[in-house]
Amino acid sequence: MKENKKQIMDEKYWEDIFHGFSCAITGSGETLHGCGTQSLLPSVSQIAEEDSSPFRVLIATLISLRTKDAVTYAASRRLFSVANTPRAMLALSQEQIETAIAPAGFFRTKARNILEISKKLVEEHGGLVPPDKEALVSLPGVGTKTANLTLNLGFGIDAICVDCHVHTIANRTGWVSTKNPEQTEKELEKILPRRFWIPLNELLVSYGQKICTSVSPRCSICPIASTCPCIGVKKSR
Numbered sequence: 001m002k003e004n005k006k007q008i009m010d011e012k013y014w015e016d017i018f019h020g021f022s023c024a025i026t027g028s029g030e031t032l033h034g035c036g037t038q039s040l041l042p043s044v045s046q047i048a049e050e051d052s053s054p055f056r057v058l059i060a061t062l063i064s065l066r067t068k069d070a071v072t073y074a075a076s077r078r079l080f081s082v083a084n085t086p087r088a089m090l091a092l093s094q095e096q097i098e099t100a101i102a103p104a105g106f107f108r109t110k111a112r113n114i115l116e117i118s119k120k121l122v123e124e125h126g127g128l129v130p131p132d133k134e135a136l137v138s139l140p141g142v143g144t145k146t147a148n149l150t151l152n153l154g155f156g157i158d159a160i161c162v163d164c165h166v167h168t169i170a171n172r173t174g175w176v177s178t179k180n181p182e183q184t185e186k187e188l189e190k191i192l193p194r195r196f197w198i199p200l201n202e203l204l205v206s207y208g209q210k211i212c213t214s215v216s217p218r219c220s221i222c223p224i225a226s227t228c229p230c231i232g233v234k235k236s237r
């Protein structure tokens with residue numbers, strides 16, 4: 001970044017980032033939620049927009065791991081059309097869950113985890129998803145990213161959910177200089193005003209899918225191209 005970090009990383013800086021990135025994604029002055037095109041949102045956000053029950057958010061996030069957005073959305077909807085509570089899920093066999101969520105990546109492991117999570121929620125949490133990070137990461141197959149997104153979209157609890165898009169963009173822009181998503185989460189917590197914690201994931205996932213792509217990002221249409229140091233970018237459009 002060409003300017004002094006302390007000087008530019010104020011509330012106004014982040015407001016401009018959110019506005020500029022949203023406009024670039026939607027191709028208009030609209031926000032992601034205001035543009036009327038729901039498919040611009042990441043798949044788990046789409047699921048949460050329809051019904052933000054923490055269980056649905058948790059399971060959709062689990063399905064989304066190493067899976068394309070369109071596949072995640074369709075697979076989640078197929079599964080939730082037959083079961084969308086832990087108790088209803090336990091009435092299904094592992095094979096039925098596998099059939100519903102295929103071809104999501106690692107669908108057999110995910111189906112097994114979905115059953116084990118449902119069992120644990122019924123036996124230890126009264127059939128409810130706990131609004132607590134430690135309890136969430138103790139569930140089978142649930143890591144920090146899944147726990148944070150569940151807290152964000154299922155409960156409206158502030159947490160920064162760092163996936164590969166968030167990690168990559170935060171490092172390319174020089175906001176952070178980190179080796180893994182865990183470090184990125186901690187560093188972003190220091191520089192990002194709290195009110196941006198929840199919407200950051202949605203914004204950067206969409207931005208990473210459409211503009212700051214993993215291979216050959218579209219820097220020519222990026223609103224921060226004149227100040228972004230593009231760290232680690234070898235080829236851009």
Ligand code: SF4
Pocket residue numbers: 169172173211212213217218219222223224225228229230231233236
């Ligand atoms: S200028 Fe390029 S590398 Fe930097 S945020 Fe924009 S698209 Fe990503």
